[in-house]
Amino acid sequence: MTATTESTAISAEDRAALAEAISELVTRRGDSASARAAMRHTPRIDRALWDTLCAEIGVASLPIPEAYGGGGASFTETGAVLEELGRSLCPVPVLTSALATAAILLADDDATNRELLPALAAGEQIATLCWADPRGWSSPGVNADAGLLSGAAEYVIDAESADLFIVLAGGRETTTLHAVGADADGVRITPLPVVDASRPLARVEFDETPATTIPSGPDLPVRLRILAWALLAVEQVGGAAAALDLTVDYTKSRKQFGRTIGSFQALKHRMADMYAAVEAARSVARAAVAAAVAGAPDAEDLAAAAHVQCSEAFCLVAGEGIQLHGGIGITAEHDIALFFKRAHGSAQLFGQPHEVIDELSRRLLA
Known part of the structure; x- marks a missing residue:
């Protein structure tokens, strides 16, 4: 990199x-x-x-x-x-x-x-990244002026437990990078209610907060998004694989009409499709990480493809898992419901899949 x-x-x-x-x-x-x-x-x-x-x-x-x-x-x-x-x-x-x-x-x-x-x-110390504005990750929600930060960063993951904020801020001409202690003057952290409680989000507001400016190049946001997509994708693959394992284990033990439901061929076909989705997602996610780390010319395209495919695969597998678990699958007590929430929450990070597809389409047509 x-x-x-x-x-x-x-x-x-x-x-x-x-x-x-x-x-x-x-x-x-x-x-x-x-x-x-x-x-x-x-x-x-x-x-x-x-x-x-x-x-x-x-x-x-x-x-x-x-x-x-x-x-x-x-x-x-x-x-x-x-x-x-x-x-x-x-x-x-x-x-x-x-x-x-x-x-x-x-x-x-x-x-x-x-x-x-x-x-x-x-x-x-725990550090987290302040990046998004209310519209998402297309531009920072914080402005920098003479070493002072003002504005709000939305959807900051793990802000509640962070000691250090690394802040992307919009200046007069470009995006700049800054380091701010979580206990600095003018910092306010507001935990947000979330569907996926395993992924805590918060709003971090800055009110003329003094910050240390980190010298960086103009391409940093693009390179950072590439790595963010790639790392999120491999995490999504792990979640999808776990949701598949939960579903397979359940169908091996749940009985209907005197047989385990996993023996029904229609359900075997559905789980085979889930397995294929997980393995395809794993391949593109690992390729995206390797390309991002190596700084390969196609790293951005691979990372974008991984973000779209792994988001969709995780949502598909978790949704099918809910269906194959039957009534117990929609209860908050069962872990498959946690994976369903994580799947849909993760798909919203760093740009929703349909936004990424739209961006790729515009680039191809330009």
Whole structure:
């Protein structure tokens, strides 16, 4: 992605071992009951699980170069972590921490890196990204003038638990990048009601808030969106795979007319279609992450395709899962309902799929 994000080569076997370690840890420390409990708290975060992920596995440090206290891996490894965490819906700020870290690394300012990245790598601070305005991610909701920020950033993920805000702000001519402490003067955080309680959102308002400007290039928003689409896509794949597993397991145990419903051929066909959707989404999501990390010429097109396909696949699989679970599937107590909410909530992030398709169509016709 930039000179500062050069990483140590990690083999596919090591990446698989990382995913397995995440799976074992989440199974041990982040079951459905603990995730639901964390969703009812304010801030809506499983702090104990987050601390363990940082201390035992170093998830926050993975893409950060060793020179700044990180693990020296890459966002490919972060993607492997997110795919596994997507299966659990644990409310931990891995995605938001990764995107805030990415914004800093893409800016590629050594002084900023040395000041901000070590605390993020150690998990001592949680950072999140302030980007959207009420219309979405097409332009920032915050303005910068003489080092002061004013305005409101909408749909800020994990703002309630953040120590540091990395803010995209609209200036007179271009978008600029800034760092602001969550406890800075003029900052107000308003938690928002959400359908998907595993993805806490908030509005963050700035009232002439002093901020540290991070030198960055004009292409940063585009490059950041590419990575955001790609990382969200692999997380969606994990959620879709978990929803499929829940559905298959249920149809193996639920009986009707003296037979398990999974033995009915019509349902086998539907689950086969769900499986095909998950595997196709996994392929394009992983390709998008690889292209984004490598800075490939087709990275933007691949990331856009992944955002659209993985959003649609997750919604399809979760919706089919609700149907195949029958009446119990629409109850709040069953986990398939959580995946259904996550699927539709995730599809709204960083530009809705139909907006992305419209953008791609205009680009092709230009």
